[in-house]
Amino acid sequence: MRGLPCRRSALIVFVLLVTAANAAEQRPTQVTKLRTPKVALYNCPDGSNKLREVTQQEFLGKQEFRGPWVVDPKKEVDGSLLPVTIDGKEYCVRLYSVETDKAVTATSECGALVAANTPKSAATRGVGEDCKPNKK
Amino acid sequence: MLIRLGALVLIGALLFVFHGIRYYLTPWSQAIINGIVKYTYPHTGQKETTVVLFREENLQQLKEPYPVSYKRHAMVVDALASFEPRAIFMDFVFMDKRDGIDKLQQAICDAQTARIPVYVAVIRPMEDPNKTTAGEPKPEKAAANEKGSEKPQPWLFPCAKQVSAQMAPIYAASGVLTYAHRIAYEKRVPANPDAAGDKSAGDKGVRHKRVSDKGVGAKDTDKDTVVEKEFLTTPAFAMASALGKLEAGERQDMEIIWGNGVPKVNTKWMAECARSGSWFAHLVSIFADNPLKTSKLRCPYTRTVSVAHLLLSSNDPELADLVHGKAVFYGAAFDLTGDRVASPVFDELPGVYLHAMAYDNLVTLGKNYKRAEREFLTPSLAGRQISIPLTGVVDALLLLVTVTIVLLVEEPPLPVQKFRERFTQISPSRKRLVLGLITALVVVSVYFDQSLLAALGLLLLMVAITLLDLVPPAERAPESLQAFVVRRLLALVVPILAVAAFVTVDRGLGLEAALLLIAVPGYFLYRVVVGRDMLFAATAVLLVLASVVLVSPPVNLGPRNVIAYVAFFELARKLLKHADDVAVQYRELRDRHPEDSEWGWARPIMPALDNVFAVCRRTVAVTESKRDSKEEAHARTAVPA
Numbered sequence: 001m002r003g004l005p006c007r008r009s010a011l012i013v014f015v016l017l018v019t020a021a022n023a024a025e026q027r028p029t030q031v032t033k034l035r036t037p038k039v040a041l042y043n044c045p046d047g048s049n050k051l052r053e054v055t056q057q058e059f060l061g062k063q064e065f066r067g068p069w070v071v072d073p074k075k076e077v078d079g080s081l082l083p084v085t086i087d088g089k090e091y092c093v094r095l096y097s098v099e100t101d102k103a104v105t106a107t108s109e110c111g112a113l114v115a116a117n118t119p120k121s122a123a124t125r126g127v128g129e130d131c132k133p134n135k136k
Numbered sequence: 137m138l139i140r141l142g143a144l145v146l147i148g149a150l151l152f153v154f155h156g157i158r159y160y161l162t163p164w165s166q167a168i169i170n171g172i173v174k175y176t177y178p179h180t181g182q183k184e185t186t187v188v189l190f191r192e193e194n195l196q197q198l199k200e201p202y203p204v205s206y207k208r209h210a211m212v213v214d215a216l217a218s219f220e221p222r223a224i225f226m227d228f229v230f231m232d233k234r235d236g237i238d239k240l241q242q243a244i245c246d247a248q249t250a251r252i253p254v255y256v257a258v259i260r261p262m263e264d265p266n267k268t269t270a271g272e273p274k275p276e277k278a279a280a281n282e283k284g285s286e287k288p289q290p291w292l293f294p295c296a297k298q299v300s301a302q303m304a305p306i307y308a309a310s311g312v313l314t315y316a317h318r319i320a321y322e323k324r325v326p327a328n329p330d331a332a333g334d335k336s337a338g339d340k341g342v343r344h345k346r347v348s349d350k351g352v353g354a355k356d357t358d359k360d361t362v363v364e365k366e367f368l369t370t371p372a373f374a375m376a377s378a379l380g381k382l383e384a385g386e387r388q389d390m391e392i393i394w395g396n397g398v399p400k401v402n403t404k405w406m407a408e409c410a411r412s413g414s415w416f417a418h419l420v421s422i423f424a425d426n427p428l429k430t431s432k433l434r435c436p437y438t439r440t441v442s443v444a445h446l447l448l449s450s451n452d453p454e455l456a457d458l459v460h461g462k463a464v465f466y467g468a469a470f471d472l473t474g475d476r477v478a479s480p481v482f483d484e485l486p487g488v489y490l491h492a493m494a495y496d497n498l499v500t501l502g503k504n505y506k507r508a509e510r511e512f513l514t515p516s517l518a519g520r521q522i523s524i525p526l527t528g529v530v531d532a533l534l535l536l537v538t539v540t541i542v543l544l545v546e547e548p549p550l551p552v553q554k555f556r557e558r559f560t561q562i563s564p565s566r567k568r569l570v571l572g573l574i575t576a577l578v579v580v581s582v583y584f585d586q587s588l589l590a591a592l593g594l595l596l597l598m599v600a601i602t603l604l605d606l607v608p609p610a611e612r613a614p615e616s617l618q619a620f621v622v623r624r625l626l627a628l629v630v631p632i633l634a635v636a637a638f639v640t641v642d643r644g645l646g647l648e649a650a651l652l653l654i655a656v657p658g659y660f661l662y663r664v665v666v667g668r669d670m671l672f673a674a675t676a677v678l679l680v681l682a683s684v685v686l687v688s689p690p691v692n693l694g695p696r697n698v699i700a701y702v703a704f705f706e707l708a709r710k711l712l713k714h715a716d717d718v719a720v721q722y723r724e725l726r727d728r729h730p731e732d733s734e735w736g737w738a739r740p741i742m743p744a745l746d747n748v749f750a751v752c753r754r755t756v757a758v759t760e761s762k763r764d765s766k767e768e769a770h771a772r773t774a775v776p777a
Contacts, residue, residue: 035218079197080211080447095450096215105449109442111407112191114469115434115483118476125202125472 030068031084033099034059041091045077051091069093071100139751140547144539144708149532151704177395181496186458187440187488188216190468194444202470204228206236210243212466213254215446217247219459222379225255225371227467227475227488229301230292238290245295255374256292257301260321261366265291300368303477303490304389304508314508315494317387318367325364372494375463381498391506391694392490393497394481398435401458405442409435433482438465438492463499465492506687506694530686530693534679537598538701541675542708544602552602559603564670567604571674574600578681582688590685594678601674634658676702719752 038053052065059067065086072090075083081092082104095104190204190212200208209228216224224247230237244254300319369377369387376382403409441458449455467488468475475487482489497505510526544552578593615623634654642650660676663669683696722745729735732742 036214078199082450094211094215094447096218096447098450100450103449103451105452109191109193109405109444112193112405112442113407113434114189114191114402114440115436115485115489116408117484118471121472123472125470 029071029073029100029102029104031071031082031093031098032068032101034067034097035099036097039093039097041086041093042081044075044081044083044090044092047078047081047092047094068101069098071104140712141539141543144542144711145535147711148535148539148704148708151707177393177397178500179395179397181499182395182397182399182437182439184222184462184499185438185492185496186221186462186464187436187438187492188212188443188446188459188464188466189440189486189488190443190466190470192469192471194442195470197444198447204468206230206234206240210236210239211447212443213240213243213247216459216464216466217243217250217252219456220250221252221459221462221464223253223255223375224464224466225257225299225375225491226296227257227301227371227465227491229257229259231259237292241290241292241295244292248295253375253378254296255299255371256296257371258298258368259301261323261368262291262293262298264293297374298368299371299374301371301487303487315372315390315392315490315497316370317373317389318369321366321368323364323366324361327360327362370494371465371491372498375495376498379463381502383503386503388510389508390494390497391508392479392494393501393506394479394493395437395496396433396481397437398433399437399439401439401441401454402435406435406440409433436482436485436489438489438496463495465489465495467491504689504692507692508694510691510693526691527693530696534682534696534701535704537682538675538679538705539708541598541601541671541678542705542712545671546709546712548602556603562604567670570600570604571597571670571677575677575681578685582681582684585689587685587688587690590681590688594682594685597674597678597681601671601678672706675705679705715752719749722749723753 034054034056038055039059040050041052041054043049043051054065058065069084069086072083072085075090077083077092080095082095082098082100083090083092085091194200195202195204198208209226209230213224213226230240244256247254300316302316302319304314304316372390373382373387377387398409439458441455445452446455446459465488467486469486476484477487477490478484479490479493508527511523512526513521513523516522548556574593574597578590578597581587581590581593638650638654641654645653660673663672679698679701683698685691686693687695726746732739735742738745
């Protein structure tokens with residue numbers, strides 16, 4: 001009998017935790033920190049053009065480009081980029097250059113074979129058209 | 137005695153120099169050494185080293201064609217620098233002028249600004265395209281710069297440091313063991329020493345050494361230039377020196393110790409970290425094939441993260457743990473590119489792991505890393521200094537010791553025999569006690585880095601082996617019928633049990649452990665208990681201890697092929713016995729046919745044959761006291777040659 005109030009309070013804490021976790025899941029992912037002194041903002045979805053660089057001061061300040069930046073999970077972009085919305089405009093940032101409030105992984109590697117006797121072949125790897133230097 | 141010594145040393149040298157005993161036994165020797173290393177090599181370096189691997193699959197994941205663009209490499213350097221590693225080595229040789237080199241240069245310079253040194257592999261020292269060999273700006277480039285018509289050609293090495301990607305030649309049967317500390321290149325420079333500035337060399341981390349005033353191989357027309365030797369440091373040595381792990385005077389070619397413990401992070405995403413296949417197939421392949429090939433691991437020793445993981449994830453604490461404050465080796469594992477190395481412990485690995493493992497050795501062992509070769513200088517008769525390779529001297533000494541023991545113990549010369557008579561009454565248990573104490577002295581000396589004392593112990597052990605009569609008995613007391621049956625049954629059952637134990641240990645702990653725990657002790661015990669061959673045991677212990685002393689500081693040589701020496705010891709004994717048998721046979725024939733004319737066409741060479749077979753015969757006279765000894769009776773010819 002003595003254990004009943006304890007069980008009841010534990011149940012309440014559990015329900016609260018579950019509710020909080022659900023709320024956190026529903027909240028959009030945000031960029032909370034810049035990992036490098038300057039972070040480049042690229043155009044989406046391919047990141048071919050660097051549009052601007054944002055400094056730590058700008059991110060932490062109260063002017064333009066202040067953080068946190070909201071991540072748009074529905075937008076399809078290049079794998080190494082993260083689509084963010086800053087002051088209503090859409091940009092892309094390099095995944096490694098920022099820290100988000102939730103872990104983001106665009107890939108998973110399992111069962112990789114690193115050390116193995118690869119079959120010996122008497123051939124050279126051809127270089128495709130894509131490998132020609134891009135002429136601007 | 138001297139003739140026999142010379143003949144055996146010659147046979148040994150031939151076997152060791154040319155393919156034969158050494159080639160076939162090296163893998164087994166290395167398997168045992170790897171087994172020992174598995175339990176003794178500390179993981180200090182493993183915690184400080186990380187490989188960032190650009191895998192074939194990453195090309196698809198990143199939508200990147202092959203070869204990887206310089207822009208992508210720049211992105212990787214940028215990403216790595218954001219984690220603040222201690223240093224970055226790029227195991228890529230950027231030989232071609234391609235788009236994006238300016239971005240890569242910028243990424244490297246940004247890393248350097250953040251105090252992260254970046255080392256880039258080169259196949260030979262690279263020159264700044266904007267400067268002359270003397271380090272001055274090229275006139276045409278300088279003029280174009282002044283006009284502003286042409287930008288200076290970007291190149292990577294204003295900020296990056298050049299390191300040589302060239303590998304040392306592979307001598308070992310089982311894979312790469314030697315890691316050069318620097319690679320020499322020849323370079324033609326202006327004859328005026330002032331012009332061949334060290335200024336530019338210093339910037340690149342290249343060391344120069346003038347070969348001769350005329351130049352090696354210089355043509356007559358090249359009177360204004362000389363050939364200079366340039367040295368480029370290899371990545372592991374350059375990084376270890378820069379990070380304070382190694383002093384300049386301590387750089388010598390390394391015998392790599394390949395670590396054997398798979399890090400947890402690798403097991404999370406790599407396949408075949410545990411061995412697959414049936415025990416029987418494994419056992420067959422061990423004996424049918426190279427033992428090392430079957431025991432090789434497929435999970436690398438160095439902690440590894442893929443480029444896709446680096447570039448396509450955010451907020452991964454494991455990534456930060458792997459890169460922050462670590463020496464990062466960035467390399468590739470692409471199909472059909474050839475950059476792979478074989479090692480005694482692992483299956484073929486991407487080449488970057490060689491540099492990472494060498495760095496790991498330098499961090500773990502510090503100045504006591506194992507040298508592939510040591511040289512000492514000695515003055516010649518002409519007064520010049522000659523360099524003698526210590527490895528060659530050590531191998532020759534081990535061979536000489538092996539042969540000397542065989543000759544002194546099995547067929548001791550008269551003075552040794554007389555001296556040994558004083559020890560014949562010593563009981564076998566006391567002999568073992570003496571040998572055990574000396575062995576303990578050597579082991580303790582090695583443990584406390586007292587190499588001089590250890591060497592003295594080895595000498596004492598050799599003397600003890602020579603003086604304490606340890607030759608196996610040839611005659612045994614007659615045994616009962618039951619004892620005969622038991623012995624034969626044991627001969628049948630014991631090998632089956634041994635194979636079962638070997639398979640069990642191999643299955644659970646690996647081949648090295650099976651060799652260490654079952655095969656080697658089993659054979660050793662068999663020779664001591666069944667064969668009562670204390671001489672074999674003592675010699676094997678002596679050779680193993682000598683190898684341990686040589687591996688330990690301050691000698692720090694790479695592990696010697698002990699199994700080859702033990703095998704040669706057995707071979708030498710067999711050879712001597714065979715020579716003696718043939719000599720006895722010859723003596724009998726000679727006694728029956730004493731006239732040279734009876735030997736037909738061989739008549740002219742008969743005196744020479746007499747001498748040759750006299751040398752082949754054993755020279756032992758059994759003493760009375762020896763006959764009284766209850767312990768051992770030896771199969772020696774009573775008639776002196």
